Amino acid sequence: MNKTKTLPTRSEIPEEFKWQLEDIYPTNEAWEEDVKLAKSLIGKMQSKKGTLSGSGKQLLEVLQLSEDMMMKIERIYVYAHMRRDEDNANSTYQALSDRSETLNVQASSAMSFVQPELLEIPSDRLEELMGEEPGLEHYRKHIEEIVRYKPYTLSTEEEALLAEMREIAGAPSNIFTMLNNADIKFPMIKDENGEEVELTKGRYVMFMESPNREVREAAFRALYDTYKKHKNTIAATLISSVKRDVLYARVRKYPSALQASLFSDNVDQSVYDNLISTIHKFLPEMHRYLDIRKRMLGLDELHMYDLYVPLVKEVKMEIPYEEAVKTVEESLQPLGDDYAKILNQGFTSRWVDVYENQGKTSGAYSWGTHSAHPFVLMNYQNTLDHMFTLAHEMGHALHSYYSHKHQPYVYAQYQIFVAEVASTLNESLLTNHLLEKTTEKEKRMYLINHYLDQFRGTIIRQTMFAEFEKMIHAKVEEGEALTVDSLSAMYRELNMKYHGEHMVMDEEVDFEWMRIPHFYTNFYVYKYATGFSAAISLSRQILEEGQPAVDRYLEFLKSGGSDYPIELLKKAGVDMGKPAPIEEALTVFKQLLDELEELAFS
Template identity: 70%
Template sequence: MNKTKALPKRSEIPAESKWKLEDIYASDADWEKDFATTKQLLDKVQAKQNTLAESGQSLLETLKLEEVISQYIEKIYVYARMRRDEDNTNSTYQALTDRAASLSTQVSSATSFIQPEILAIPDDQMQQLRESEPGLEHYDKYLNEILRGKPHTLSASEEALLASVSELAGAPSKIFSMLNNADMKFPYIVNEQGEEVELTKGRYVQFLESKDRRVRHDAFKAMYATYGEKRNTIAATLTSAVKRDVFYARTRKHESALKAALFGDNIEQSVYDNLIKAVHGQLPLLHRYMGLRKKMLGLDELRMYDLFAPLVEEMDAEVPYQDAVATIQESLRPLGEEYSKVLEEGFTSGWIDVYENQNKTSGAYSWGTYAAHPYVLMNYQSNLNDMFTLAHEMGHALHSFFSNKNQPYTYAGYRIFVAEVASTLNEALLMHHLLDQTKEKEKRMYLLIHYLEQFRGTVYRQTMLAEFEKSIHEQVEAGEALTADSLTATYGELNKKYYGPEMVIDEEANLDWSRIPHFYNNFYVYKYATGFSAATSLAHQILEQGQPAVDRYLNFLKSGGSDFPLELLKKAGVDMTTPEPIEEALKVFGELLDELEQLVGVK
């Protein structure tokens, strides 16, 4: 598609480049029928309130009804929202999305009694109910998961009180978001062409990727000067968020905020600690990479604003969509015939909305319903990055496809801890294929740097952020105060440790904690590093071992949420309770670094 032309209207996009949402609902009229049916079912489920302890049959009927309602509201909401994403100015689908969101809230309210009632049933009575009704066996894991939380569940009145203050608990995140996205104004800087350009968060990385070091320096100084002016306010919002986490952990009788956050996925703290320890053991590799970056840039001192500076000429060759599809298919052949067949179906059967059009939702995602095949939204721009994005999103899509096909609805959904494994593994296999096919020195260097940067940004950086989170929560749990100065000092020590002696740490870089929204969603970032490491390890096994590793991996994709994340990964061939997967992933980082050093002439 010609990038110089105005964006086409939705109606001008060829049918073969659009997704087929008709596979969810053939018409809006069918959507309306399900909408009406769902509203009727809400009366039925509410009639079940206060009956769950009466008999195994009553409990079973309620769980089945909840499941039916969940499938309906999933279809209703996904269809409406994805139709709106096609063209966000379409008033018909704006309205359908609003109605779907409202109905979703009604569903949540109508079914909210189920878990508290289950938890209120005495253990011996619950055992009798389960033994009396064979149909409840299907819900064994579901019930066990609810009951696992019993020691951390309060009385009904206490739970109601906690629920009523949930909006207050979300205040730190909301305040930071408003400050960060609405009120924060950045100054103008002079770009490479000598023009005054307003600095924005969106333009910041573009400026850091400039070949002109003066532009990089000015953008960096301007960005952190702006955050520095608000450092005390942001320290207060982050401190409030940490204190909230500690309060909820203690109220629910968890040993720490970290253990409370890991409880939902049934993750032992050793997994978190092993990640940090394993990365610490391989920090010399990152220090070497920083030294190589300094050499390739020809600098006497490497500074934090040099981290994104281009080391080689960007591969600007166009990658048309059909070429990307062919390359991805070829790169994923190691996953076997079954995977390749479904991948082909995804590329040819209306799963993907390929190109950008006026008012289409930006970015990319994979989504869908249990009742239909998965979907992928793209805004494909015929470049290398978008080819990787397509491979990534198709990894999510095929994970959902295999999960939905092989698991009942109750256990089809998989947790975030494993969600990025399938997508990142696809990227790893695509990168391996491209490196295998690329002999030209400059292009090979570009690919190696692209991959090294993924490791740096996803394994090293996210682990550093995870270590920072752990530290500041432990400080509050020990009764220590968090201030802008203490947060900056803690972050500064980690910067020195991670980036090593080759990096001159600018004072402003230690304010980086002030601009990271993920810190308001506690202990989340470590999952990026563990997911990337698990995917790297599995990709290596697939390439080295062949069919046995492929079989384990496909079984993982087919398992959905039928077991806890760590158990699913163990069956796939990765034991995240040990540091081994992290070490294996960083071994790959070391091998990539070795080759880049050889090409540069360092070795």
């Protein structure tokens, strides 16, 4: 849109390319009125402490009040933050955002008694209360979810002590974040033009895609040489993080740190183990991909710094926003008329904030409230990646739309385990659509390579990370010591297994674990791989079965958080308790690899 070097101000962006947050609050004055109401609800909630076991009516009042209060707080919070995201330099919305943060903390504090009091009610008395008040049936699953934690919940005093320790427990992550984002400084390297430029984490990604191999290697070695200088400090932070996970699991009497993490999603460990074992079976295909990459790049040796450079010379794909919208809508037609109608409504009713402007939050996201439609923040550039991002974020948006429309607030929020399914499914359908209408050899190879890199990065690489996490936590649980050398040795072993004989394993690879922030949020990354696999499986079913698969999928979108993730996916047609969905996704990977090899070498 803007061809000049200077970003436009917010006021210079045409209205049709801005989201319409007036759909949440028509004015800031309306927001202020809700702040007053929220404060009164917080006061009411504080007065309910100690009343939950009195009668069914009292328990219902507390749960209804809690729901009403949090719906109001959500609306206030989301509006303020999204207004600030339009222009972070706007002091008015900085202030509203800060006030919403404070209000959110006050609300959380006011209702902090609910869970402990519920858990203190004996099960027979809880059933009596449920029988007294028919309105409590609406909250049965919500109550059961709280009670599910009872075996792993300590006394009130012990829980209070653990809560006091929360800030200290977060120290490993905080220390790593400060070191990684504030203190570590990378050296200067020469770019493609032979000019000295400072290496940064952001530029590292760009350098890894450079067609100039000397630039890629220089960036690679400079990055890891810098991390290696901090190896003892970073090892100490990661080891402390792992020990914290193990300690919390033991204190709460979970069988292991892994099972403690899986408990929140009610996921059996077999799901985690199946992912790893199934990926292992398909590693020969990953190794074949690396051999094809090596041959297509014309290299005698393939190094880690050769993994991100495009296999096909940059294909000019200038995709204006209007064309991206049209293409995304066409690609998602297999999801049916209702989905298409809502998607079009999103594009034409200003759900999307399209272009970059001065002060605008970077990146992309979908967000919203239960009481209004979702919104999407973009910083659209006319590229293939940005078209995929648009499809991805609209997947999140429509998942939220269906969930909020069909579920009450208490069951509307879907869990992280399934959060990436709708977004990734949209990307899969978009890829399928583009491949169907693309016959030009170079462009087709470019699209296939784009998709293969998603498989490699989201399923295979994240599973390697997940296996590393499992290994290092098991070592501590078995009473073995973790050190810089043992961490690096385990990481090297995994890299050799996952990349095979076609990859030269440079010493720097041993230290990659030092720069992965996800390792400080234990056992999280496997959800990327399972979510991607589920999405690929569902998209195949939709394309092959048609309406029955679409109906199942839409029911999944409408279900929100009304059941556990595994059960919701099972109803949609994917059983993540079995290896089949992962095998199906990797079969697609193999088919794409076959075509790329045929196109490249025939």
